Amino acid sequence: MMSTPPAPRYRWVILFVAWLSFLLSFVDRLTWANVAVSVGGSLGLPVAALGIFVTAFYVGYVICNALGGIAADRFGGRVTLTLSLLSLGVSTFLFSYTKGVLFGLVVQGLMGLAAGADYASCIKLIVAWFDRTSRGRAMGVLLIASSLGVSATNAVVPSLAAALGWQGVYRILGVVSVLVGAGAWLLLRDRPAGMAPTVAARVELRRVLGNRNLVLLGLVGFAGLWGTWGFAFWANALMIKGRGLSAIEAGAVMSLVGIAAIIGKPLIGWLSDALGGRCKWLAFSTFVLFTVMLLVFGGLTTRAGFALAAPLVGLGAFLYSPLTAAMVAQNSGPMLAGSAAGVLAGFWQLGSVIVPVVVGVVFQSSGSFLAAFATLAAGPALAAIGILFVREGASVVPLS
Numbered sequence: 001m002m003s004t005p006p007a008p009r010y011r012w013v014i015l016f017v018a019w020l021s022f023l024l025s026f027v028d029r030l031t032w033a034n035v036a037v038s039v040g041g042s043l044g045l046p047v048a049a050l051g052i053f054v055t056a057f058y059v060g061y062v063i064c065n066a067l068g069g070i071a072a073d074r075f076g077g078r079v080t081l082t083l084s085l086l087s088l089g090v091s092t093f094l095f096s097y098t099k100g101v102l103f104g105l106v107v108q109g110l111m112g113l114a115a116g117a118d119y120a121s122c123i124k125l126i127v128a129w130f131d132r133t134s135r136g137r138a139m140g141v142l143l144i145a146s147s148l149g150v151s152a153t154n155a156v157v158p159s160l161a162a163a164l165g166w167q168g169v170y171r172i173l174g175v176v177s178v179l180v181g182a183g184a185w186l187l188l189r190d191r192p193a194g195m196a197p198t199v200a201a202r203v204e205l206r207r208v209l210g211n212r213n214l215v216l217l218g219l220v221g222f223a224g225l226w227g228t229w230g231f232a233f234w235a236n237a238l239m240i241k242g243r244g245l246s247a248i249e250a251g252a253v254m255s256l257v258g259i260a261a262i263i264g265k266p267l268i269g270w271l272s273d274a275l276g277g278r279c280k281w282l283a284f285s286t287f288v289l290f291t292v293m294l295l296v297f298g299g300l301t302t303r304a305g306f307a308l309a310a311p312l313v314g315l316g317a318f319l320y321s322p323l324t325a326a327m328v329a330q331n332s333g334p335m336l337a338g339s340a341a342g343v344l345a346g347f348w349q350l351g352s353v354i355v356p357v358v359v360g361v362v363f364q365s366s367g368s369f370l371a372a373f374a375t376l377a378a379g380p381a382l383a384a385i386g387i388l389f390v391r392e393g394a395s396v397v398p399l400s
Helices: 010-043 051-075 077-095 102-116 118-129 134-189 212-242 247-276 278-299 303-318 320-332 333-365 369-387
Strands: none
Touching: 010 051, 010 077, 010 102, 010 118, 010 134, 051 102, 051 118, 051 333, 077 102, 077 118, 077 134, 077 212, 102 369, 118 134, 118 320, 134 247, 134 303, 134 320, 134 333, 212 247, 212 278, 212 303, 212 320, 212 333, 212 369, 247 278, 247 303, 247 320, 278 303, 278 320, 278 369, 303 333, 333 369
């Protein structure tokens, strides 16, 4: 099931294009957080209603994670990533012409559908161009994009919006996305010369859903993202409401979380490669660290304490993602790498959708800062237990 590709220098071009594409996809989707108030004002929407646009995007995004993964296996990562970027660029540009709520919701849904194929396409390309002993660092570099996207969007978009208006921001991002999509078509190759084809004439999802390790990794990723995105969505508000920090102080604490993630992702990937592609115990250690630090964070009361704990929370919250991505690739094989990544990513995202509501209910009903963070910690605690049952070393492990 697993062929070992050569290691041509061109693989770094492939990784750079995939990374840039993934980064731009995150910037396109995260721009809303910086312009939501302006858009709401122009549409006459109350602040409480602005979240419906996020929901519309993620409905499309979750649906297309699985469909995009299947397409990547059927037609290749080059085709699907190029089409993802081109369609994302067009729909992002169209959003600048939003004059009513219905049009905006439809276009946001289209943006989500377009962006949903990016992750699986990038994973498909990395599996083809990087073998098991170099795949960890490649995954680490690729997934820097999700952390850097948050920082880049917050650094660039507010200034652009002030100068050009929110419509101008979406038009620029739309054009840039189309240009990067055109570059991806020109530069990407599905596999190195001499490697067996990685495009499947027919994609059999039962081989993904019937793989014991992939099922377990689906549950592990769901539980991990429960903690990661629950923390990302709620930490600022909880520090402000529960501990009296100012918005600026809470933002400074969260920036330390992001910095730690940006530095740590490629390092954990490199360490995995140095261990011969072993990921299981590194991921387990990361989940344990995340669980402990969420509980510690929940017991803190001062800005200095939060600032000291934030980098460790960042390491726990994000360093498992390149490891689980590499484990999914190992267990799927090159022919099903896109489908496995897409199906699992779609399931993982459900944790991100559910946890904000649950944590909000817990905090509102209990008024307890610690209870809210204990709720978050339940996710990585379950992930740490679940990953112990994943068998590392075999390419395909059926349920029976």
